[in-house]
Amino acid sequence: MDFNYSDEQKLLIDSVERFIQDDYGFDTRRAILKSDEGFRRDLWQKFGELGWLAVPFAEEDGGLGGTPVETMIIMESFGRGLVVEPYLSTVVLAGGLLRAGGTPAQRETVLPDLMAGGLIVAVGYAEPTSRFNLADVSTTATATGGGYVLKGRKSVVLHGPMADKVIVSARTSGGQRDEAGITLFLVDAGAAGVTRQDYPTVDGLRASELVLDGVAVGADAVVGEVGSGFLLLEKAVDEATAAICAEAVGAMEVLHKATLEYARTRVQFGQPIGRFQVIQHRLVDMYIAYEQAKSLAIMANLKLDAPREERRRAVSAAKVQIGKSARFVGQQAVQLHGGMGMTDELNVGHYFKRLTMIETLFGNTDYHLKRYAA
Amino acid sequence: MDLSFSAEDLAFQREVRAFVAENYPADIKAHFDAGLEPRKADFVRWQKILFEKGWVAPAWPQQYGGTGWTPTQRYIFQEELGAANTPGIIPFGLSMVGPVIYTFGSEEQKKRFLPGILSSDVWWCQGYSEPGSGSDLASLKTKAVRQGDKYIVNGSKTWTTMAQWADWIFCLVRTDSSVKQQEGISFLLFDMKSPGITVRPIITMDGGHEVNECFFDNVEVPAENLIGQEGQGWTYAKFLLGHERSGIAAVARSKRGIAKLKQIANAELSDGRPLIEDQDYRRKLAELEIDLTALEYTELRTLARESQGKGPGPESSILKIKGTEIQQAITELAVEAAGYYGFAFNHRAMNGSNEPVVGPAATAFAAPAYFNMRKTSIYGGSNEIQKNIIAKMVLGL
Ligand SMILES: Cc1cc2nc3c(=O)[nH]c(=O)nc-3n(C[C@H](O)[C@H](O)[C@H](O)COP(=O)(O)OP(=O)(O)OC[C@H]3O[C@@H](n4cnc5c(N)ncnc54)[C@H](O)[C@@H]3O)c2cc1C
Numbered sequence: 001m002d003f004n005y006s007d008e009q010k011l012l013i014d015s016v017e018r019f020i021q022d023d024y025g026f027d028t029r030r031a032i033l034k035s036d037e038g039f040r041r042d043l044w045q046k047f048g049e050l051g052w053l054a055v056p057f058a059e060e061d062g063g064l065g066g067t068p069v070e071t072m073i074i075m076e077s078f079g080r081g082l083v084v085e086p087y088l089s090t091v092v093l094a095g096g097l098l099r100a101g102g103t104p105a106q107r108e109t110v111l112p113d114l115m116a117g118g119l120i121v122a123v124g125y126a127e128p129t130s131r132f133n134l135a136d137v138s139t140t141a142t143a144t145g146g147g148y149v150l151k152g153r154k155s156v157v158l159h160g161p162m163a164d165k166v167i168v169s170a171r172t173s174g175g176q177r178d179e180a181g182i183t184l185f186l187v188d189a190g191a192a193g194v195t196r197q198d199y200p201t202v203d204g205l206r207a208s209e210l211v212l213d214g215v216a217v218g219a220d221a222v223v224g225e226v227g228s229g230f231l232l233l234e235k236a237v238d239e240a241t242a243a244i245c246a247e248a249v250g251a252m253e254v255l256h257k258a259t260l261e262y263a264r265t266r267v268q269f270g271q272p273i274g275r276f277q278v279i280q281h282r283l284v285d286m287y288i289a290y291e292q293a294k295s296l297a298i299m300a301n302l303k304l305d306a307p308r309e310e311r312r313r314a315v316s317a318a319k320v321q322i323g324k325s326a327r328f329v330g331q332q333a334v335q336l337h338g339g340m341g342m343t344d345e346l347n348v349g350h351y352f353k354r355l356t357m358i359e360t361l362f363g364n365t366d367y368h369l370k371r372y373a374a
Numbered sequence: 375m376d377l378s379f380s381a382e383d384l385a386f387q388r389e390v391r392a393f394v395a396e397n398y399p400a401d402i403k404a405h406f407d408a409g410l411e412p413r414k415a416d417f418v419r420w421q422k423i424l425f426e427k428g429w430v431a432p433a434w435p436q437q438y439g440g441t442g443w444t445p446t447q448r449y450i451f452q453e454e455l456g457a458a459n460t461p462g463i464i465p466f467g468l469s470m471v472g473p474v475i476y477t478f479g480s481e482e483q484k485k486r487f488l489p490g491i492l493s494s495d496v497w498w499c500q501g502y503s504e505p506g507s508g509s510d511l512a513s514l515k516t517k518a519v520r521q522g523d524k525y526i527v528n529g530s531k532t533w534t535t536m537a538q539w540a541d542w543i544f545c546l547v548r549t550d551s552s553v554k555q556q557e558g559i560s561f562l563l564f565d566m567k568s569p570g571i572t573v574r575p576i577i578t579m580d581g582g583h584e585v586n587e588c589f590f591d592n593v594e595v596p597a598e599n600l601i602g603q604e605g606q607g608w609t610y611a612k613f614l615l616g617h618e619r620s621g622i623a624a625v626a627r628s629k630r631g632i633a634k635l636k637q638i639a640n641a642e643l644s645d646g647r648p649l650i651e652d653q654d655y656r657r658k659l660a661e662l663e664i665d666l667t668a669l670e671y672t673e674l675r676t677l678a679r680e681s682q683g684k685g686p687g688p689e690s691s692i693l694k695i696k697g698t699e700i701q702q703a704i705t706e707l708a709v710e711a712a713g714y715y716g717f718a719f720n721h722r723a724m725n726g727s728n729e730p731v732v733g734p735a736a737t738a739f740a741a742p743a744y745f746n747m748r749k750t751s752i753y754g755g756s757n758e759i760q761k762n763i764i765a766k767m768v769l770g771l
């Protein structure tokens with residue numbers, strides 16, 4: 001049994017943490033949120049230079065051959081810093097799909113640029129009525145001669161506005177909620193027939209509604225096998241879910257520490273509010289919620305390469321615990337900061353908002369409870 | 375025991391319902407139903423409609439413009455307004471400073487201030503909290519020094535709701551630092567246009583602007599604007615807090631909130647079926663409804679005690695705690711129902727621009743509403759403070 005990080009992993013932690021401390025202060029993030037682009041391309045390229053974008057990719061693809069633990073380390077630190085750059089979409093989610101299902105040609109043309117910070121890829125897996133069911137796909141891909149024509153709509157595509165390419169799920173056969181018959185396509189964001197409605201999200205990211213109106217792609221756009229995209233997508237989304245669990249752990253850690261510090265220093269009735277026993281117990285409950293979440297986030301990240309059933313259960317267990325912990329820690333952090341906790345100026349509300357969205361992202365607590373129990 | 379309304383009560387209910395149906399302006403209703411940012415003009419217009427009918431201040435004594443209704447009638451009235459989703463009565467004039475003025479103010483002050491409060495021509499804000507004094511209000515530091523026939527006020531207030539709209543502020547100020555904290559506080563009214571006042575907006579995490587910081591730099595306040603006696607402000611403030619808490623259960627509004635949740639859950643799909651058929655969601659909705667029913671009957675019991683002449687006791691803290699928990703839980707379930715479309719930040723649409731919202735209109739503002747409602751367990755005496763009150767005053771701990 002060993003929960004320790006290797007020396008190399010410790011170096012990675014140091015490098016990401018140093019970046020968050022030195023280059024990603026709260027004011028920097030605030031400026032990024034206000035900018036038109038909604039992210040910093042120069043920072044993104046720096047991520048590339050530091051090798052963070054190459055972490056999960058195989059060495060023969062030019063990557064660093066990292067394990068999910070390295071991704072977990074990065075995401076946990078990004079959670080501490082509330083990083084809004086498209087790591088989750090491009091490296092974890094799209095990267096996961098390309099690693100497992102990309103053709104040699106796709107890997108050769110896309111991955112080097114992606115790892116260098118030059119190419120951003122988003123993933124469109126949800127539709128207006130699909131909720132969290134990845135198999136609920138009505139977007140169609142009709143075979144025509146050498147390729148396909150895509151028609152449909154993808155909703156809330158995270159990091160869509162800044163994406164150069166988007167991987168979308170579409171139906172090549174089967175009924176609306178069949179797992180079989182789903183195919184993944186790598187599409188240029190600027191391809192003819194693609195229209196986007198871009199908007200900010202409540203937690204400071206950017207997203208798009210993507211309309212595919214007769215978008216013609218070649219057969220070389222297929223990621224994975226025709227009709228078997230579901231399992232590929234499910235695994236990548238499980239990996240991404242484990243990654244946001246780690247992100248949530250980082251965010252909860254900051255909130256808990258900030259609230260603890262506030263309770264030590266905020267004086268009411270002639271003493272720090274942390275002297276009131278009810279506040280002490282609340283802080284203890286927040287701490288327990290955080291530790292429990294951290295435990296299952298680690299467990300899930302270690303089981304990403306386990307057989308499908310085991311992986312699914314581990315990821316769902318973690319997501320349920322994270323959902324409950326994140327809600328409790330987030331709400332209590334706001335509550336114990338009193339009026340200050342309600343303000344846009346203080347970072348607390350921003351962590352709370354990100355945690356709230358993580359609770360929903362890739363399936364909320366109810367969804368994962370059902371998947372776990374099934 | 376009899377839980378039914380009398381024939382007169384039922385007739386009264388019909389009268390109120392008919393009045394609201396005929397007089398609640400459709401454009402204000404549309405604005406509020408959509409969950410858009412509230413506008414001052416809407417509040418004023420609706421309150422004036424109620425004023426003209428003589429119904430704007432049901433709780434006031436008749437001699438000052440009240441209705442003479444029984445507590446049950448007042449309850450029915452609240453229910454009907456809540457069910458129709460009318461703008462809430464802004465409490466600062468009508469529920470807070472008004473009662474203080476007619477109870478403790480001079481004849482002159484009553485004549486001067488009450489008409490503007492009733493007609494909603496003069497808007498008030500509440501200057502209690504300070505950066506260092508929130509839950510421990512009695513530690514407030516804003517100073518008022520008497521100089522001849524005026525007070526010179528220096529200091530700052532914070533979290534002042536709608537100060538950006540207000541004409542006047544009622545303020546707790548320290549007039550004596552040499553006595554026990556509670557004894558050196560006075561209750562002052564002053565014009566927000568007085569020289570030396572700066573109002574700075576505080577933006578809350580949902581992106582809205584409802585609270586402000588207020589800075590007072592040598593603000594001159596005529597001594598005639600002192601309510602009651604110097605040093606007695608704490609007594610008046612406590613009296614006012616009792617008024618602030620009544621109505622805080624918001625049962626009627628929460629009923630409407632639950633009805634809206636059901637509408638949303640009928641429209642949103644999960645695996646191709648309405649979300650309302652999802653067992654987990656259904657159970658949570660049912661539990662919430664039962665919680666609300668319990669609160670409703672707790673409130674009715676409080677009301678019955680009041681009809682028998684016993685004022686709302688510290689038990690009203692139950693209404694504050696449960697009422698706010700339920701309001702918050704409703705917004706939580708709305709976020710759950712919204713799913714991914716809860717992510718979209720439709721900020722400009724919320725502020726009334728013509729921009730179309732992303733996703734279903736019914737869930738477009740679910741997340742900001744959820745973030746905003748976190749305030750309810752913080753303000754009006756935080757829920758922790760309410761529990762301290764119950765522990766001490768009710769349970770004798
Ligand atoms: C949206 C909003 C609108 C408001 N509008 C107004 C307004 O119009 N006018 C006005 O004057 N004020 C207003 N307030 C201020 C509000 O009344 C205060 O925020 C509230 O009293 C809490 O004070 P605080 O924020 O300083 O928190 P603190 O008093 O610092 O409390 C911090 C935390 O400690 C807890 N705590 C404090 N003391 C104890 C204790 N003894 N035992 C256990 N727990 C304790 C609190 O419950 C809270 O969780 C508003 C606040 C908000 C958020």
